[in-house]
Amino acid sequence: MKKRMMLKRAVHVLILSTAAAVPAVAAQTSGPDGGEMQNRFFQADTNGDGVVSHDEMLTRAQDRFAEWDADGNGFLALEELPREMPGMGKRRMRHHASGEGDGEVKRKPTRMRFMARLDNDGDELLSVDEFTAPMIKRFKRADADGDGAVTQAEFDEAKEAMRRRFRRGRHHQGG
Template identity: 35%
Template sequence: MTLRMALIPAAALAAALSAAATAAPRGEPVMEGDVTKEDMLERAAERFAGFDANGDGYLSLDEVASAGEERRARMAERMFERQDENGDGFVSLEELEAEAEARFDRADKNGDGILTEEERAEAREGMRKRFKDRRG
């Protein structure tokens, strides 16, 4: 497996984990009601732990190789690169949480530390629009 092919599933996982407050991957229930940043970070940490097979606190490409989706490859690769702040080829929980907090803060329009259903719907719609715009 080439590094590029290995990055795709890892990036897809990183993207899915960082979007925990505003959306849920297929097959998982969306968080309902108002969501605090703590709720979102707790969910992201639980999902992270589920993929951290060796429990070392880092996601390697091997650990997430089966999590990718081909159709989301370009977006996922960009997300992985953005989350891997130190460029070591791994996404740590701290790196993931930093990205998740930034996403949460962008969606929390009134800055009260809680994402309402309306704020979450607006964030999802904004994400869909950006993806659509990128595809042309």
């Protein structure tokens, strides 16, 4: 169960990391993620209207897919995924439920785990549909009013909801 939650979190972070950081925005944001998620929102808002439309989100995801699809065959093989998965810094996990000893180990999600999580048909290749499906699901979850666009407020609420789910999951696991 713990591994599944970590994989979900890793995929979520990767999907949200489909855009590079925007330095000007980083200076305006704070928090435990250093404003990185905030930067992704502004980067995804390609027309600068303050909302991320479904089309903007999907285009960004498809652009990232195309960037990684080195042979241009419309599928991502394991060797085409970056060795250092972007936006997936080291995660700390307690290895003792009681928190005894130093209680922390570092583990970095890998492209193998990313492939395993998204490869729904088991062919060891990711199609653009498999690659974008988790992002679309999270976009729909964030689009609280169902209008096909995620506002800054909806994004912030979705980010907080994700943190609450993550904390609740860690609490129930004794970590």
